[in-house]
Amino acid sequence: MVNSADTFCPVTRSAKILGSRWTSQILRDLLLNDSRRFQQLQTSLVGIAPNTLSDRLKMLEAERIVERRFYEDHPPRAEYVLTERGRALGATIRAMRDWGNKYPD
Numbered sequence: 001m002v003n004s005a006d007t008f009c010p011v012t013r014s015a016k017i018l019g020s021r022w023t024s025q026i027l028r029d030l031l032l033n034d035s036r037r038f039q040q041l042q043t044s045l046v047g048i049a050p051n052t053l054s055d056r057l058k059m060l061e062a063e064r065i066v067e068r069r070f071y072e073d074h075p076p077r078a079e080y081v082l083t084e085r086g087r088a089l090g091a092t093i094r095a096m097r098d099w100g101n102k103y104p105d
Contacts, residue, residue, distance in 0.1 A: 014092075017063055022048050022056050024096060027082075030066065031090050035079040065089065 007013075018024055022045060029036055029044050036044075042053055057080060060066035065086035068078045082089075 017060075017065065018089075018092070020056060020059070022052060023060070024093060026053075026056055026060065027065075027086065027089055027093050028097075030080060030082045030086065031093055035069070035081045037077070037079045041080070060086070 018027075025045050026041060029041055033040075038053065038057075041057075042048060042050060045053065057066060057068070061068055063085075064083055066080050067083050068080055070076055070078050
């Protein structure tokens with residue numbers, strides 16, 4: 001059952017996006033690089049299944065955090081870039097990195 005207060009809770013809204021496995025790592029890669037192609041993300045994220053990566057990218061695109069840009073028409077090929085909204089998550093990802101460095105175990 002969804003509590004109606006959860007809809008307005010900023011922590012809940014943020015966790016909805018960042019709480020999915022692999023999402024933070026995808027954002028990390030996009031923050032460290034101007035753009036990434038699907039294969040580059042898959043290579044960087046050792047162990048992620050292609051369908052999981054595709055699902056996460058679609059979710060991030062739907063949330064307007066990531067934008068897909070086509071760099072070739074035939075066959076269609078795309079790269080992913082952060083939107084302004086996505087870049088705003090940089091401080092959160094850096095805080096997660098800092099916490100992980102401070103408490104490594």
